Amino acid sequence: MSHIPGRLRFEHDAVASFADHRADGRAARSRTPRSAHAEFDADPGRDPLGIIERQNADRLPDLVPLRMSRMAESPFAFYRGTAAIQAADLADSPDSGRLVVACGDAHLTNFGIFAAPDRSLVFDLNDFDEAAIAPWEWDVKRLVTSVSIAAADNGFGAADAEEATLAAAASYRITMRALAKRTALERYYQRSLATELPGMSASSVKALNRTLKRAAKRTSSRVAAKIMETAPDGTQQIREQPPTLLHVDPEQENRFSELVAAYRRSAAPDIALLLAQYTPTDVARRVVGVGSVGTRCSIAVLTGPHGEPLILQMKEAGRSVLDEYGRLDRRPGRGITALDAPADGGERVITFQQVLQSSSDAFLGHLQFDGRGFYVRQFRDFNASIEVSELDPPAFLDYVRACGHQLARAHAQSPGAGFIAGYLGSNDVFDRAMASWAQEYATQSLADYRAFVAAIDAGRFETAPPQ
DSSP states (O other), X not given: OOOOTTOOOOOGGGOOOHHHHHHHHHHHHHHSOGGGGGOOOOOTTOOHHHHHHHHHTTSOGGGHHHHHHHHTTOHHHHHHTOHHHHHHHXXXXXXXXXXXXXXXXXXXXXXXXXXXXXXXEEEEEOOOTTOEEEEHHHHHHHHHHHHHHHHHHTTOOHHHHHHHHHHHHHHHHHHHHHHHTSOHHHHHHOOOBGGGOSSOOHHHHHHHHHHHHHHHTOOHHHHHHHHEEEXXXXXXXXXXXXXXXXXXXXXXHHTHHHHHHHHHHHSOHHHHHHHTTOEEEEXXXXXXXXXXXXXXXXXXXXXXXXXXXXXXXXXXXXXXHHHHTTOGGGOOOBSOOSOOOOSSHHHHHHHHHHHHOSSOOTTOEEEEETTEEEEEXXXXXXXXXXXXXXXXXXXXXXXXXXXXXXXXXXXXXXXXXXXXXXXXXXXXXXXXXXXXXXXXXXXHHHHHHHHHHHHHHTTSSOOOOOO
8 A cells, every 4th residue: 555655544445334234244144044043942951050059159158048039039030130041041042143242131120220420310221240242132132031021020911021022122123223324423422311211101201200209319418318327426337237238347347448449549530539538437248139149249438528428339240141151252253353351350340331331330440359359339329220010011111112222222332233233134033033032031931930949948049038
């Protein structure tokens, strides 16, 4: 290539166009037909209860019975807690061959409302513990199966459940096709304001307004008033609520300031300087979620110069279940060349969170403690989730469409948007394949749930009173 003195020349022929990516996606249908996603082919040697035991082995022993109790509450609660089982079941499933930054646990209740750094309320994915570079289809299957199971939990009929799974898949497809036609920058800047979600029914508006009211009450000062009390010396301390909220042991307490300092080094420069104005004053172990119960998680209270509290959550992050149980190292794929998964679990979570979310918590950071990775975020900063169990069929449809839309927006941040759009196409072949797969996997998950409950009754798993 010749050069003009004083001017840098680029090889424009090397730029892959949207049309090229779309054509590659269409061509991938010959290798993996979209209809190939319709069937769940269970490995005869699958061991779902063994996977649960394997995960329990690395949890805090005194919290494992509580995890088992929460998972046993309903088929949907069980599904929430078994991302590892689904990852193992997806390990040998067909895919188009294109990888994206994937959420890893994109079920219905891992979407929600929270405050962006500019304090506007957005609707987006909100859990990234299992995020990894993986086939995009895995997230879609996780989502549509959760739609099928949640619909059954809500008492909806088979027709309503199928309509909802089709709606979620169609929303993903339609959004991805629309986004792929936009520039990469336009995709990057798009976000969904919680107050401007389109096409909502009257019951959806009511559910959204209830959620927005809850979110508005979740500030550090209000949370502090709820979880803190005045100590005998007049200072504020966390009010213990055994077993879900307990002060840490003296050794960890003595290292608290060290942990905060390590976190501050990973934070953005403006946040690091802001944190320098706060003093660590209390820390307690906190039990979170369903599948996460038993992982090491703490809330930390930092106090500012006016006595104002800043509450942070520090949560353990190990390997993604997509990597550990989905055997990603055995699955060749294309699509991500400019981003590697960080080896540290905490750094992995916040890195992929920043990719997948349209707006992320300004306080994100990470640290290492006793050889384990942790990520840090602000605790309950105007965040709330839609109560899926309270939705009627029209509102449920609106909600699953919103989730499908946001998942597509998240995946469209990876270089494969044009490819995925070309693979999906303009008809509903992929939608129907996803609905079929969701129904089959929901049936399998229900069988696993019943086997799990039977194992509890037989004494294989110890439970604790739900908290």
